[in-house]
Amino acid sequence: RGATERQMAEILHFEPGQAELHHTFGDVNRQLTATARDSGQKLNIANALVLTGGGIAKDYKDLLKTTYDAEVFRGNLAAINAWVLDKSEGRIEKILEELSRDSVCTILNAVYFKGSWQNRFPKEDTVDAPFQVSQQQQVRVPFMHRQRKAFSLLRKTDFRALSIPYEGEALDMVVLLPHAVDGLAALESRLTGENLAQWLDELDARSPEKVELGLPKFRLETSYDLVPPLKNLGMKAPFSKEIADFSGMGWPQGKLWIGQVRHKAFVEVNEEGTEAAAATAVGMVTTVMVEQPAVFRADHPFLFLIRDRKSGALLFLGRVANPRPE
Incomplete structure (x- = not known):
């Protein structure tokens, strides 16, 4: 809400309002997986909300379940990393090294793609x-x-x-x-x-x-802490425990903020085709x-x-x- 919503929308170029935006993202996810499946390729897009501490508003959990087909479950650091390992088909072993002791929840997204070339390389x-x-x-x-x-x-x-x-x-x-x-x-x-x-x-x-x-032929494995670049782009409110406003998730302004944003990716290109996986974790902390x-x-x-x-x-x-x- 407020400055938090405005900064995230501006930096991430989200033009529609939240209701339309969620609906659009959900439709795109389903269309992408259907297109890949119909053409004989494998594309998995998975989302999850892992409750690591306090609770989250029921409306927000329902939104994630119905719009993003997200899994919502309670878990710890081991559960988070196990989920990413599974959804990336074993290609990303660990998305987070640690959780804040004040961690409330972690939002996860994982994408896995395995495609075969139209004309393979001998x-x-x-x-x-x-x-x-x-x-x-x-x-x-x-x-x-x-x-x-x-x-x-x-x-x-x-x-x-x-x-x-x-x-x-x-x-x-x-x-x-x-x-x-x-x-x-x-x-x-x-x-x-x-x-x-x-x-x-x-x-x-x-x-x-x-x-x-x-x-x-190449194989790439990368890991990024996205908090510094996001702040440098002007997205500062979501990371400030004084002004962050995630009241739509059920917490008063200043009580819930983003503590870490980690992204990992794996890509391998060979004669048969391409295998790629990526995962992003957004950790929400209180106080x-x-x-x-x-x-x-x-x-x-x-x-x-x-x-x-x-x-x-x-x-x-x-x-x-x-x-x-x-």
């Missing part, structure tokens, strides 16, 4: 090759290859984008590859919602052309066509995203700076 064509991490550093990693297959390819002045479809073509992975080895930072600086939407529209408008594709095939070789840092092509929703967005496992 394993016999995978060979070690150089990946230019920077102008000064190079590593050798396994590169997958697809020869003379048709892909949608967008050419811009400073980068190219390629769409690699999954089976059924309802979902795809888009790779955004800067022309320059050190061009990733400049590309990321232009990665606004408006620009990305325009680039994807332009990519979808391109007729497929034959491409010699080289893509490194052009050419005759020869185009060559698209992702041999230096690039961005990638996995999207639902019908809705345009992004399931995962990431960067590959060094695909070699540590």
